[in-house]
Amino acid sequence: MSQTDRVTTSESTLRDQVRDEIRSRISDGRYPAGARLVEQRLADEYGTSRIPVREALRMLESEGLVVTVPRRGVVVASLSRADLEHLYNLRESLEAMAFRLAAARATPGEVRSLHRLLERMRAAVEGGDHREIVAVNTQFHSQVVEMAGNPYLGTALQPVDGRLRVMIGINHDYGRQFAEHEALIKAISDGDADRAAALAAAHVDASRHSTLDRYDEHGPAPAPGPVTTPADADLRLLVVNPNISTSVSDLIEAEARRAANPGTEIVMRTAESGVAYIETRLESLLAGPAVAELVAQAGTTADAVVVAAFGDPGLPALKELVGVPVVGITEAALATASLLGARMSIVAISERITPWYRDCVERNGLLGRLASIRSLRDPLHGIGTVQDDFGPELVRLANQVVTEDGADVVILAGAPLAGLAREVADQIPVPVVDGVAAGIAQAEALVRLAPGPARAGSYAGPPAKAHRGLSPALAAALEAAQNRD
Structure with a gap:
């Protein structure tokens, strides 16, 4: 070349x-x-x-x-009034379809997950937290689309929602939105597809009228509250989900934002190829190229990278690829646990995953401090609803590793459990570690320590050599790593 x-x-x-x-x-x-x-x-x-x-x-x-x-x-x-009309017409049809399909096939765990989002929205509305309201609203609708089981729905809705979010600042009737979400969840819970579709259409129509009324009165307006731009942010973290499940990405992003300092910007990305959730060494191997591609696409725009899947797919290679800190939630959780106690235990979401987790502990040099790995035994209903489906059982396992295995610290392992540690910490008598929260905190610390990139040693960039078949982004990132000085 x-x-x-x-x-x-x-x-x-x-x-x-x-x-x-x-x-x-x-x-x-x-x-x-x-x-x-x-x-x-x-x-x-x-x-x-x-x-x-x-x-x-x-x-x-x-x-x-x-x-x-x-x-x-x-x-x-700024969107014109006609633009808004056209976009809302399209959104009404697509949302009605999504809620109809979701009501026809929703599991109890998925319904409980929607109720959790509703409670988060209630707290955000009561606290006047605009950004949290917007985030929860987006997560609510994306979860319903995923529940619908039609992958093309999300593809069709994404650009429509993107254009409408330009107007997000002029529509903040949050009390109405909350009540309508509550009614929508009830229809889904009852399995009433016709009612869910009708309520969804009415929900979009109410948003349309509210937006147009405010547009007629004020014209386009910016989002309320302070706007964070890259220049305002202290640092920028790229958080990568090596699984393809967007419902898991929503959990990761929510916990990452809660764990991050106010000046930290979180950029969430989800693997475009691979499996729904990683349980084995082979699945981790398959995730590696997808993670490398996402990191390469980010270029030099991130101050650090967090690999948000327990087991840290592709982590050592990524440390060679980029000149910024790369943190895996496994190594972050293990490092944090090692500071909090002499012996640690891991609570996992499946039995199949435990051999790979043990390998990960050994790779990090902490096998001698591992008290146990205990896991759920029942099949998962949905990867995005593990916390709702098995919350009490996960707490029971966490207490079991303390009383029977002698653990000083418990790690709730895996991105599907992101955020659970905050909710159950008072039910477990030892420190509880969340990998996502630990990864964010350690990435922030490494950026501020400014140790510099690896120019020698085992994490130095690879030597220059011919290559083929790589995407333009990955080829550019590889060449940059080869020429790092």
């Missing part, structure tokens, strides 16, 4: 990365309608030249998300 080809590939990859990140920030309200997007500032924030930023903005303009305004430059586009 010529030098010119390398530059072209790198700039093309960076362009796509910058485009995706700006699109994400527009969708979640961090870049509200009317916000100026200045090329040089974005280039500085993302660590690129202005060329990929300029190309990314042109692509976003073709999507209708940004516009060029004379004497102002590029700004986040």
Whole structure:
């Protein structure tokens, strides 16, 4: 590959990365309608030249998300009233279908999971926490779409919701939304598909009228509260779910945001290939390339990377690939547990997973301090609802490793259990460690310690050599690692 080809590939990859990140920030309200997007500032924030930023903005303009305004430059586009009407019409049909399908096939565990989200929304509404309300609302609807069992529904809804989130700041009738979510859950719980579909259509229609009424009164408005931009954030963490389950990603992201410092930005990514959840060495091997691809796609925009699956798929290789700290939730949980007690035990979600977990403990040099690994024995109903389906049994196992195995510390292992430690800590008489929370805290600490990249030793970048069959992003990341100095 010529030098010119390398530059072209790198700039093309960076362009796509910058485009995706700006699109994400527009969708979640961090870049509200009317916000100026200045090329040089974005280039500085993302660590690129202005060329990929300029190309990314042109692509976003073709999507209708940004516009060029004379004497102002590029700004986040405002949706017209007609745009809103068209988008809401489409969303109404898709949401009604999702809720109809979900009601017809929902499991008790999935219904309990929706109730947990409802309680989180209640607390956020009472506390006036706008960002938490938006996050829970998004998680609620994405979980229903996953429950529907039609993978194309999510693909169809994503761009519609993304465009509508540009207007998120002008629709905050949270009391109504809460009541409607409660009624929707009741319809799903009752298995009444027709009622669920009708309520979903009415839910979207009410949102449409509320948004249009406020639009008519005020016009487009930015999201309420302070807007965090990359320049405001102390650091930026890329959190990667090596499983393909978006319901697990929702759990990971929620716990990561709770665990992170206020100035930390969490960027969540989910593997595009692999298995629903990883239980074996082979499944971990399959996850490695998917994780490497996600990390490569992030380029130089993250200050650290957190691999959020117990077992840390691909972790040693990722430490060679990038010049920033890479933390696995397994090594983070084990390191944290080793500071809290002499002997530790792991509570796992399946028997099949325990040999691999034991390998992971041995790889981290802590097998001599492992008291036991105990696991659930019953089949899982859904990977995103393990906490709701087996919460009491997980607590029983945690207490059992203390009383019978002599554990000083309990690790609740696996991304599907993210956040559970916070809820059950008062039911277990020893410290309880959450891998996601530990991973976030240790990644933040490593960034602030600023130890520098590995230029020698076993985690130094690989030697330069020919390659083929790699994606442009991974090829660019590999070449950057080979030339790290």
